[in-house]
Amino acid sequence: MSHKLLTGQPVSRIEGQQKVTGAARYAGDYHVPELLYGYVVNSTITKGKILEIDTEQIKAIKGVIEVFTHKNRPSLAWFDLQYADMDAPPGSPFRPLQNADIKYNGQPIALVVAETFEIARYAASIMAVRYEEQHFFTDLESNKGKARDPKKGLATFLKPLPAKPKGDFGKAFHNAAAQVSAEFIHAAEHHNPIELFATTTVYEEDGKLTIYDKTQGTINCQLYVGNVFGLHYKNVRVISPYVGGAFGSGLRPQYQLFMSVMAALQLKRSVRVTLDRQQMFTFGHRPPTIQQTRFAADSQGKVTALGHEAVAETSQHEDYTEVVVNWSNMLYPAPHTSFDYKLVPLDVFSPLDMRAPGGVTGMHAIESSMDQLAYQLKIDPLALRLINYTDFDVTADRPYSSKELRECYVQGAEKFGWSKRTPEPRSMRRGHKLVGYGMATGIWEAMQVLARVEAVMTAEGKLEVSSAITDIGTGTLTVMTQIAADELGLALEDVTFCYGESQMPFAPVQGGSFTVSTVGAAVKAAGKALRKKLLKKAGNMPGSPLKSVSEKEVVFERGGIILKSNQNVIVYFKDIVAAEKKKVIKTTNTGVPNVFKLKNYTRAAHSAAFVEVEVDEELGTIQVTRAITAVAAGNIINPKTARSQILGGMVWGISKALFEETISDHRFGKYMNQNLAEYHIPVHADIHELDVIFVEEKDDIVNELGSKGIGEIGLVAMPPAIANAIYHATGKRFNQLPIHFDQLL
Amino acid sequence: MNNFNYTRAGNIQEAMSLVSQNSDAGFLAGGTNMVDLLKYNLVHPELLVDINHIPEHRGILETEDGGVQLGAFATNAETAYHPLIETRYPLLSRAILAGASAQIRNMATNGGNLLQRTRCYYFYDPNTPCNKRKPGSGCSAIGGYNRIMAILGASEDCIAVFPSDMCVALSALDAVVRIDGVDGTRSLPFAEFHRLPGNNPERDNNLQPGEIITSIDLPEKGFEKNYSYLKLRDRSSYAFALVSVATGLDLEGDVIKEARIALGGVAHKPWRIKDAEDFLAGKSPSAENFAAAAKIILNGAVGYGHNNFKIDLAKRAVVRNCLMALNPESQQPGAHPSI
Numbered sequence A: 001m002s003h004k005l006l007t008g009q010p011v012s013r014i015e016g017q018q019k020v021t022g023a024a025r026y027a028g029d030y031h032v033p034e035l036l037y038g039y040v041v042n043s044t045i046t047k048g049k050i051l052e053i054d055t056e057q058i059k060a061i062k063g064v065i066e067v068f069t070h071k072n073r074p075s076l077a078w079f080d081l082q083y084a085d086m087d088a089p090p091g092s093p094f095r096p097l098q099n100a101d102i103k104y105n106g107q108p109i110a111l112v113v114a115e116t117f118e119i120a121r122y123a124a125s126i127m128a129v130r131y132e133e134q135h136f137f138t139d140l141e142s143n144k145g146k147a148r149d150p151k152k153g154l155a156t157f158l159k160p161l162p163a164k165p166k167g168d169f170g171k172a173f174h175n176a177a178a179q180v181s182a183e184f185i186h187a188a189e190h191h192n193p194i195e196l197f198a199t200t201t202v203y204e205e206d207g208k209l210t211i212y213d214k215t216q217g218t219i220n221c222q223l224y225v226g227n228v229f230g231l232h233y234k235n236v237r238v239i240s241p242y243v244g245g246a247f248g249s250g251l252r253p254q255y256q257l258f259m260s261v262m263a264a265l266q267l268k269r270s271v272r273v274t275l276d277r278q279q280m281f282t283f284g285h286r287p288p289t290i291q292q293t294r295f296a297a298d299s300q301g302k303v304t305a306l307g308h309e310a311v312a313e314t315s316q317h318e319d320y321t322e323v324v325v326n327w328s329n330m331l332y333p334a335p336h337t338s339f340d341y342k343l344v345p346l347d348v349f350s351p352l353d354m355r356a357p358g359g360v361t362g363m364h365a366i367e368s369s370m371d372q373l374a375y376q377l378k379i380d381p382l383a384l385r386l387i388n389y390t391d392f393d394v395t396a397d398r399p400y401s402s403k404e405l406r407e408c409y410v411q412g413a414e415k416f417g418w419s420k421r422t423p424e425p426r427s428m429r430r431g432h433k434l435v436g437y438g439m440a441t442g443i444w445e446a447m448q449v450l451a452r453v454e455a456v457m458t459a460e461g462k463l464e465v466s467s468a469i470t471d472i473g474t475g476t477l478t479v480m481t482q483i484a485a486d487e488l489g490l491a492l493e494d495v496t497f498c499y500g501e502s503q504m505p506f507a508p509v510q511g512g513s514f515t516v517s518t519v520g521a522a523v524k525a526a527g528k529a530l531r532k533k534l535l536k537k538a539g540n541m542p543g544s545p546l547k548s549v550s551e552k553e554v555v556f557e558r559g560g561i562i563l564k565s566n567q568n569v570i571v572y573f574k575d576i577v578a579a580e581k582k583k584v585i586k587t588t589n590t591g592v593p594n595v596f597k598l599k600n601y602t603r604a605a606h607s608a609a610f611v612e613v614e615v616d617e618e619l620g621t622i623q624v625t626r627a628i629t630a631v632a633a634g635n636i637i638n639p640k641t642a643r644s645q646i647l648g649g650m651v652w653g654i655s656k657a658l659f660e661e662t663i664s665d666h667r668f669g670k671y672m673n674q675n676l677a678e679y680h681i682p683v684h685a686d687i688h689e690l691d692v693i694f695v696e697e698k699d700d701i702v703n704e705l706g707s708k709g710i711g712e713i714g715l716v717a718m719p720p721a722i723a724n725a726i727y728h729a730t731g732k733r734f735n736q737l738p739i740h741f742d743q744l745l
Numbered sequence B: 001m002n003n004f005n006y007t008r009a010g011n012i013q014e015a016m017s018l019v020s021q022n023s024d025a026g027f028l029a030g031g032t033n034m035v036d037l038l039k040y041n042l043v044h045p046e047l048l049v050d051i052n053h054i055p056e057h058r059g060i061l062e063t064e065d066g067g068v069q070l071g072a073f074a075t076n077a078e079t080a081y082h083p084l085i086e087t088r089y090p091l092l093s094r095a096i097l098a099g100a101s102a103q104i105r106n107m108a109t110n111g112g113n114l115l116q117r118t119r120c121y122y123f124y125d126p127n128t129p130c131n132k133r134k135p136g137s138g139c140s141a142i143g144g145y146n147r148i149m150a151i152l153g154a155s156e157d158c159i160a161v162f163p164s165d166m167c168v169a170l171s172a173l174d175a176v177v178r179i180d181g182v183d184g185t186r187s188l189p190f191a192e193f194h195r196l197p198g199n200n201p202e203r204d205n206n207l208q209p210g211e212i213i214t215s216i217d218l219p220e221k222g223f224e225k226n227y228s229y230l231k232l233r234d235r236s237s238y239a240f241a242l243v244s245v246a247t248g249l250d251l252e253g254d255v256i257k258e259a260r261i262a263l264g265g266v267a268h269k270p271w272r273i274k275d276a277e278d279f280l281a282g283k284s285p286s287a288e289n290f291a292a293a294a295k296i297i298l299n300g301a302v303g304y305g306h307n308n309f310k311i312d313l314a315k316r317a318v319v320r321n322c323l324m325a326l327n328p329e330s331q332q333p334g335a336h337p338s339i
């Protein structure tokens, strides 16, 4: 029996049972003897100075061990660079407990360490702090005038700034047959994964640290801890066991890590710091943005001019940027363009990548503007996209490595029943409700960076593969096991993928939908090297039937190497290892993107979302009754986990369009709905029929696996598709998200 | 949350005497609100007396005068799914099931539901002024984010709303609250139980310290033929009402004999206007008449900015819900709009 490829199969999550039965342990679940508990005190003012913190009163409480503030913290690294993690934007990274200055509301100002979590939390709640308050600015709208260009830095490499203007935008826009211009407003959003942020720092007997941390990057945190606390990297082991969702919030080391490590080092004890739901609102968020689009087309529907400007919030200390305005010209090859992206520094914490950062923001404006153009031109919205279809990326002057977006449009429209749509707004009804159909396009760049993987053949003939990468719930463990198993023709059970530890071979942070291509490529590289090694060693075995046989003449299957010309000849992996008289045979390799090949192509995943809404016009209520997303993302390694990613993205899209926002009160400079009762995400009853189509897309260029990331592509097209469907249903355009039902009254 | 003592009371007498002897003591029922208040550092009791193990006042029982008595310690779920409630007071059942989540309803008690605190964001944030939390400190919701706030019966000191769904139905049904105190028992008609904020917003209701609710009594009339509960909110479940309406209609042919209409999410207490109900008596159950009644109910409503939409929405909701009451089968789980 020959090996049936595991990649491409809908394999269930390997760790699924552990997660649903509660056996899976997360960063805050690790217990060690005599563990201490830390609770963070956060600033109640937005800007100013701490005049006095009364720590004596709470140190007197029984069970309180120590209180750390800016006054008694250990001396730490001096330079910004030492605080800059892999995902740090240009600027000066925030340093917890640096000095008496308060830069934003909710800033951590002290850590109370006690024998129990409850004592620490109680003591923290009564700590008296005197502040001197200063005037602050937190509102983007009223500070728009302060917008300026973002600083450039390392981050601009992965997040390019907008392209220079092309052609004569002003004239082209003015003279066009059809023009639309609109403003789009987005509120802040907080990631709010269900698992809260926690770090358990185990102070080992030899003074080394084993750190269980909720993070999307074990090595990122290891380097940060090493740099900030002046520790040798090899004495800092960061483990990210299971991650209960992160969505970008774990891309940077968060302050609970700092606090937990600081306390452990100072007290020479193991310390756990857990943040609560309200504290989830004190670091990192999707920034509020205000966007302006000006799109124009000729009478045939060819888009001639694209103008897109965005103003986004950042903090006073870092220039967080995202790619908001670069997408329209990648999809629609207009000759005249004008793009701009500016930042307004405010007295808030630095924004932080949140699922499809920038893309979901920009695509909402772009695809809503395209919809408006379609109505103006009286062209079907889908037809308008096809009129402007391109396989060539004019922004980079090169073709796409593959682009089956047309198939997404065709198959999505077919399955959805787009042809049943009557073009006029308010023309479709079901009972007393208005029905609307809307569609939108999605795009997300397919990236690959560097990673290393170790592959080990054990004495039992089993394969162990390891990488420092995390699994943030996306299915990384399962997918990597599939890829590795195929490399050596093994069954899933015979392969173990070890991950989530900083001491394992290098992996970047897990984000941007680049994990499968990055780590997958490294798994393949290690698999290839291991095959070669095994064959060579097999050939060297005394009396080997594989002597001087080349890799072309054999297959790796059934736990061994088989001669193609005589399938009865098999040398088992375990016998090869045994003959070596070593315990194992291993290799470590790097997955390297083929830069020379890649630079000639733009690589991106695409999608088309089709949405049906029902609106009860008299009361304003909106339901997304049906949605289909068709995705072109190259080779789909695991259709089951991939479908889950897309479904999750679609639900988030519904959330962003209709529910989700962090509410600020700018008089206090703070967020007001800091809990999951008031920070609304959809409930089951809000989610109706959802469907996913993966269209076939062959791509030999993008990477060795031919696969593109799918973490974000399910999200980007949904908010505009929903807004467009609401317009079709009601004849009313809403460009501010989320769209609350009362706006429809 | 501070350290506190915890005691289980074996009977009402014990519970009351423990709490009335100690000004820093409180009752713990389902805890779905109380535990949040502790965690937000809004209450700092020295003693919590658990009343979940008191054997009495747990049932849903028929009374001698033809009504039904809801034990204060029965859970919201037990009440909503009780056959007597489902058949005789389906309006109440619907209203309860439109609130919170299944898990919370399994814990929450009937007594506790009447006493839950407002959801005003500022009330839960000890670092902002709030007259309800700290009398005299000011009201942050006025001039702040007030989408969820009141449009009726508010004062300069507080514009919070009482968030319960169950109580909207209880108000429409003319329930009576039975109370035990160290000085004996007393009853309050539902309309007199909750208060408007006036200049004492720190007081949500007329229960005295140390008093305990033992039951909520429903009179015989249950409007089981023509009733409806409609709840409008920012998502389909697990969100508080921005506007909700409970309607019970007693019809004789094509004429309304008696109408009950109570609104939730609009004031510091369930909002009922007798004039509107009287207006409907003797009239036909038409959209026009319901609209005229809605206008009477919303008379004097004022918005505070973000919540201006509630005025118009409430009128529309009253009309829709009265029409839904004519066709109760059309109602959907979760009290979403139908027909």
Ligand SMILES: Cc1cc2nc3c(=O)[nH]c(=O)nc-3n(C[C@H](O)[C@H](O)[C@H](O)COP(=O)(O)OP(=O)(O)OC[C@H]3O[C@@H](n4cnc5c(N)ncnc54)[C@H](O)[C@@H]3O)c2cc1C
Pocket: A677, B026, B027, B028, B029, B030, B031, B032, B033, B034, B035, B036, B072, B073, B076, B098, B099, B100, B101, B104, B107, B108, B109, B110, B111, B112, B113, B114, B115, B116, B163, B164, B165, B166, B211, B212, B213, B214, B238, B239, B240, B241
């Ligand atoms: C996330 C969330 C969402 C919710 N959504 C809704 C909703 O949509 N609609 C809705 O109606 N409700 C909603 N609720 C509120 C819920 O219904 C109330 O919290 C619950 O009814 C309170 O009952 P309890 O038994 O848990 O009270 P507890 O929390 O135990 O007590 C509340 C207060 O009442 C006092 N008390 C309790 N019983 C008595 C008694 N018999 N006599 C005297 N004092 C007493 C307690 O001392 C305490 O002060 C929600 C709650 C949460 C947490």
Ligand code: SF4
Pocket: B118, B120, B121, B122, B123, B129, B130, B131, B132, B133, B138, B139, B140, B141, B142, B157, B158, B159, B160, B201
């Ligand atoms: S509305 Fe009432 S509860 Fe809210 S802040 Fe004002 S006083 Fe406090």
